[in-house]
Amino acid sequence: MLIEVKNLVKEYRNEDVITSVLRGLNFEIKKGEFVSIMGPSGSGKSTLMHILGLLDRPTSGVYKFDGRNTENLDDNELAMMRNEKIGFVFQAFNLLPRTNVLENVKLPLLYSKKKIDAETRAKKVLESVGLGHRLEYFTNQISGGEKQRVAIARALVNEPEIIFADEPTGNLDSKSGIQVMEIFQKLNDAGHTIILVTHETATAEYADRIIKIRDGEIVGDEKVHNKRRGDGNGQLK
Amino acid sequence: MASNKVRTFLTLLGIIIGVTSIMIVFSAGQAVNGLLNSQISSFGTNIVETEVKVPTDKKKSGTSGEISSAVSLSMGTQITTLTLADMDKIDQLDNVIDSYGAILGQNQITFADQRKTITLFGANASFINIDQSKIAEGRFFTDAEDRSLAKVAVIGSKVKTALFGDSDAVGAQVKIGNLKYEVIGVMKERGAAGAGLDFDSYVYLPIRTLQKRVLGINYVLYLVSQLKDPEQSDATAQAITGLLRDSHHITPDIDPATGQATTNKDDFRITTMQEMIKTLSTVTNAMTILLLAIVAISLIVGGVGIMNIMYVIVSERTAEIGLRKAVGARYADIMGQFLTESVLVTFVATIIGVILGVLVSWLISVGATSQGIDWQFGLPFYSFIVAIAFSLLCGIAFGLMPARKAARLDPIVALRNE
Ligand SMILES: Nc1ncnc2c1ncn2[C@@H]1O[C@H](COP(=O)(O)OP(=O)(O)OP(=O)(O)O)[C@@H](O)[C@H]1O
Ligand SMILES: [Mg+2]
Numbered sequence: 001m002l003i004e005v006k007n008l009v010k011e012y013r014n015e016d017v018i019t020s021v022l023r024g025l026n027f028e029i030k031k032g033e034f035v036s037i038m039g040p041s042g043s044g045k046s047t048l049m050h051i052l053g054l055l056d057r058p059t060s061g062v063y064k065f066d067g068r069n070t071e072n073l074d075d076n077e078l079a080m081m082r083n084e085k086i087g088f089v090f091q092a093f094n095l096l097p098r099t100n101v102l103e104n105v106k107l108p109l110l111y112s113k114k115k116i117d118a119e120t121r122a123k124k125v126l127e128s129v130g131l132g133h134r135l136e137y138f139t140n141q142i143s144g145g146e147k148q149r150v151a152i153a154r155a156l157v158n159e160p161e162i163i164f165a166d167e168p169t170g171n172l173d174s175k176s177g178i179q180v181m182e183i184f185q186k187l188n189d190a191g192h193t194i195i196l197v198t199h200e201t202a203t204a205e206y207a208d209r210i211i212k213i214r215d216g217e218i219v220g221d222e223k224v225h226n227k228r229r230g231d232g233n234g235q236l237k
Numbered sequence: 238m239a240s241n242k243v244r245t246f247l248t249l250l251g252i253i254i255g256v257t258s259i260m261i262v263f264s265a266g267q268a269v270n271g272l273l274n275s276q277i278s279s280f281g282t283n284i285v286e287t288e289v290k291v292p293t294d295k296k297k298s299g300t301s302g303e304i305s306s307a308v309s310l311s312m313g314t315q316i317t318t319l320t321l322a323d324m325d326k327i328d329q330l331d332n333v334i335d336s337y338g339a340i341l342g343q344n345q346i347t348f349a350d351q352r353k354t355i356t357l358f359g360a361n362a363s364f365i366n367i368d369q370s371k372i373a374e375g376r377f378f379t380d381a382e383d384r385s386l387a388k389v390a391v392i393g394s395k396v397k398t399a400l401f402g403d404s405d406a407v408g409a410q411v412k413i414g415n416l417k418y419e420v421i422g423v424m425k426e427r428g429a430a431g432a433g434l435d436f437d438s439y440v441y442l443p444i445r446t447l448q449k450r451v452l453g454i455n456y457v458l459y460l461v462s463q464l465k466d467p468e469q470s471d472a473t474a475q476a477i478t479g480l481l482r483d484s485h486h487i488t489p490d491i492d493p494a495t496g497q498a499t500t501n502k503d504d505f506r507i508t509t510m511q512e513m514i515k516t517l518s519t520v521t522n523a524m525t526i527l528l529l530a531i532v533a534i535s536l537i538v539g540g541v542g543i544m545n546i547m548y549v550i551v552s553e554r555t556a557e558i559g560l561r562k563a564v565g566a567r568y569a570d571i572m573g574q575f576l577t578e579s580v581l582v583t584f585v586a587t588i589i590g591v592i593l594g595v596l597v598s599w600l601i602s603v604g605a606t607s608q609g610i611d612w613q614f615g616l617p618f619y620s621f622i623v624a625i626a627f628s629l630l631c632g633i634a635f636g637l638m639p640a641r642k643a644a645r646l647d648p649i650v651a652l653r654n655e
Contacts, residue, residue, distance in 0.1 A: 055563060055648045076567045083565020090652070094560045108564040154564070 001067070002162060002193055003029040003052060008061035010047055010216075021047045023216040024061070029195065031161070034188040036196045036204035036224075039213040045197045046166055048213070052195065053086055053164045054078045066161065083111050087155025091167035093147040095139040101126065101150050102135045108158045125153045129183055145176025152183055162193040169203055181206045182230030202228070245582075248546045251539025252586035252631065253593065256624050258532040260594020261601070263620030266525035268602060271613045273517045282510045283467040284367065285474055287327070287481070288459035289316035290506040316504050317456040318485050321444070324361075324460050326480055332464050332473045337361035337368075338444055338457035346440060347412040348400045355396060357413070358439040359447030367463045370436060375407035375422030383443035386450055391422040391441040413440065414451055470509035481505050533627070539586070540631035547579050547639035558643050559651025571644040579636025580629055587628040591621065 010022035021044045029035055039045050050056040051063065054070060063070045066085065073081065087108075095104050102122055109118040126132055129149040134142055139150070148168055155163050165184065169177035185206055188194050196207055204210050205228045212220035324336050342357040364370070365377040378389050390411065397406045409420045427436045448454050462477075464470055482489060482503065489498035500506070551558070558571060566574075595616060602614035 050649055050652075053563075055652070079562065079565050079567040082563060088563050094556065094563075094652070096557055096560070107561070111561075111565040111567070111570055158565075 001028050002031045002033075002065070003027075004062070004064040005052075006062040008048075008051065008063060009059045010044070010051060010056075011059045021216050022051075022058070025213075025216075025218055027211060027218065027221060029193070031193055032188075032191055033209060034184070034194045034196070034207040036198055036207040036210045037213065038198055038201070038204045038210050039219075040199055043213050044216045045199070045213060049164050049166050049195065049197050053088060054082050079111075080113075083108060083158060084114075085161040087158070087160040087163040089148065089151045089155050089163065089165035089168045091170040093139075093144075093151050093171070095147060095150060095154075097139060099139060100135070101131060101137050101139065101142065104139060104150055105153045105157050107154060112158055114158070122153070122157055125157050126150070128156075129153045143176070144172050145179060148172060148176070148180050149183065152180070156187070156192075160192075162195065163187065164195050164197070166197045167199070168196070169198070169200075177203070178230055181228075185230060244549075245546055248542035249539075249582065249586040249589075251542040252536065252583055252628055253539075253590040255532060255536035255539045256587050256590025256628050257594040257597060258535060259529065259624045259627070260591060260616060260620055261598050262525060262528040262532055263623070264594070264598035264614070264616045265601070266521055266528075267615050267617055268605075268612045269524075270518060270521045271615075272611055273521065274514060275611055277510055277514055277517070282514075283464045283470075284510055285333075285462045285464060285470055285477065286459055286508045286510075287319070287323075287462070287477055287505055288508070289319050289456075290504060291316060292504050293501045317454070318504050319457050319460065319481075320455060321361075321457060323481060323484060324457070326484065327460065327462055327477055330462075330473060330476050330480075332466055332469050332476075334463045334465055335363045335367060336460050336462040337364040338460050339364070340444060340447060340452070340454075340456070340458045342447055342452050344414050344451060346396070346400070348409065351400055353396075353399060355440050356438060357442055357447055357451060358436075359442050359444035361444050364441075367461060370427060371425040373423045373425040375420070377422055377441075378443045383445050386446045387443060388416055388418045388446065388450070389421045389443065390418040391424060392420055393424050393435075393437040393439045393441070394426040395435075395437040396440055397423045413442075416450060418442075467511060470511050474507045474509055477507055478503070536627060536631055539628075540635035543579060543583055543586075543632060544635040544639060546582060547575065547636050548642070550578065551575065551639050551643045554643075555646065555651045558646050559648045559653075562646070562648035563652060568644045571646075572640050575640035575643045576633060576636050579640065580632040583628055583632025583636075584625075587625055590628070591624055594624070 005025055005027050008022055008025040009020075012019040012021060025048070037045050037048060047056070051058050052065075054065065054073075057070075065081070070078070096107065102119075105122040105126055106118045109116065109121065123132070123135065126135060129152055131146060131149055131153065134146060134150075139147065142150070148171075152163075152165075152168075155165075163184075168180055168184075172180065181203065184194050184196065188208075194207070196204070198204050205224050205226070207224060208227065209223055210220070211218060212222075319338075321338050324338050327333055328336055337360050340359045342359065343354060344357055346353050346355050360368075362378055362380040362383055365372065372391070373394065375391070377391055378387065381387075382389055390413065392400075392406060392411075400406070400411070401409065406420050406423050410417050411420055412418070424436070424439075424441065442451070444457070448456075462473075464473055478500075481487075485504055487502050487504070489500070489502055491497070492499050561571060561574075598616060599614050602612045605612035
């Protein structure tokens with residue numbers, strides 16, 4: 001089991017006001033699954049993803065990642081786990097400004113202990129998302145869809161166990177959005193575990209399974225019957 | 238971006254000015270030291286000078302210090318105890334090759350229809366051998382002429398120009414006071430020797446001629462003795478002290494604390510050039526250190542500027558820091574990144590400061606040289622090391638807090654900060 005969550009609780013405490021964001025979640029995600037986490041705005045999707053992605057810690061409950069209880073890991077160990085096992089794709093792309101596409105994708109390798117040729121690896125991943133011709137472009141010189149594909153390449157560059165994507169299509173037009181979803185689907189077909197956060201049913205249905213949350217509680221956890229597939233216009237071969 | 242650069246440059250000004258000042262202080266320190274040393278060695282380094290001094294009251298001594306002969310003259314107390322007889326005794330000392338006595342006076346010199354008030358410098362014939370002064374034309378007076386109170390004069394180069402222009406001075410008759418003197422020589426130009434001494438404007442007379450015929454006295458202002466071994470100058474100074482206390486009938490007070498004889502009753506003061514060089518370099522070094530301390534404060538102010546820039550950079554890059562953390566940057570990675578940046582920014586400022594410092598130091602030396610001051614341009618190697626090391630230290634010290642702030646940023650907060 002890649003992810004095991006038991007009674008996961010997250011609360012924010014601001015001057016005696018306690019905001020309960022996650023209220024006792026329980027679920028498991030296997031290696032190789034493509035799961036959507038769906039819910040309305042403010043339901044706690046991003047908060048959950050940050051905890052699952054080891055960027056944040058739960059207030060209480062147990063979170064086992066890859067069989068390890070994350071409670072016992074210190075900040076540096078968490079940083080190393082994020083570097084080696086996790087890839088993130090954010091709604092706002094979060095690319096480095098004044099830096100070219102290639103350097104952006106190489107970024108995780110800068111903090112990696114693995115001895116791999118960063119340049120070659122980053123180029124290969126960029127080609128796989130159809131951006132082999134944009135290596136030297138600066139991030140302000142490419143389109144939103146291309147930006148998000150750069151972000152996906154960056155998430156993939158260190159060959160992570162799992163990819164988290166928080167509203168990856170939120171800032172894209174529908175065509176670019178579909179392209180991005182197709183890439184995720186192909187990655188999943190190739191064996192990558194993918195967790196997608198979204199509030200749109202249409203986007204959520206690219207996954208095999210949808211976990212629905214509302215007000216910090218799971219209100220549904222179902223297989224997708226009519227799984228969406230791209231029409232093949234995606235750039236991934 | 239452009240206004241960003243202006244802002245960065247302005248905050249870097251502190252470091253730039255600080256480093257520039259360090260370079261100027263070091264350069265000026267070296268130049269002043271060189272200037273003083275060259276002036277001292279223009280008097281010769283292997284000499285001991287014995288000058289008159291007003292004995293200090295035992296009760297007042299220690300606080301008021303000793304009164305120099307110049308001050309005592311203006312106060313109307315003239316010490317008359319130092320004589321050529323003392324000089325003869327000093328000449329008997331083993332380490333002393335030869336000495337000359339000197340006295341100054343003022344009088345009018347007349348040639349043809351020109352009349353000038355000049356400084357008369359009376360010295361023994363040995364002056365020309367001991368002092369650095371050289372004869373340009375004619376000759377200096379002899380010991381025999383001195384002892385016979387001969388009416389001969391040697392004139393300084395400026396006096397020659399003023400009275401004779403381009404025509405011959407040697408052999409001419411000039412009137413000093415009411416007596417006629419034969420000009421037997423002209424001194425080589427020497428340039429300003431500091432302390433207000435202008436040897437080129439003097440008229441040199443045999444000391445006894447000046448004492449007896451012009452001033453009507455028989456004491457001297459100071460004695461200069463040339464030594465065989467300058468290393469032994471302290472011992473020789475001791476010997477002269479003993480000898481003069483003996484002949485001037487001085488019983489020195491004993492300092493109860495040290496059991497040593499004190500100099501407060503002495504009516505003379507002995508200065509070795511060795512000692513003078515030491516004293517002067519102590520003074521210039523102290524000045525340099527004091528100035529550096531002030532400069533260090535300005536660098537610290539500059540460091541606060543660096544800290545300011547770094548805080549701005551960190552807050553502008555909050556999202557970037559969050560992203561780096563998300564992809565696996567650890568505390569030390571972020572810390573290192575921002576410290577490096579702080580050092581880099583400081584280093585750029587330092588290099589600008591070093592270049593400006595060298596430039597300004599050079600301009601000062603050019604300016605001073607054009608004013609006739611012997612101001613050598615130069616910077617000791619360690620000044621570069623001190624300037625660079627100190628400013629980089631500032632870069633690290635003042636980059637530390639902003640870098641720590643960056644390294645401690647919660648990735649969630651940083652990522653939500655879009
Ligand atoms: N630092 C915090 N302090 C207090 N409350 C917080 C904090 N961070 C998030 N919250 C609250 O937690 C709740 C869930 O936030 P979260 O970002 O997880 O929602 P979301 O489901 O991702 O919403 P969206 O679809 O709009 O992105 C929100 O009500 C938010 O106000
Ligand atoms: Mg969200």
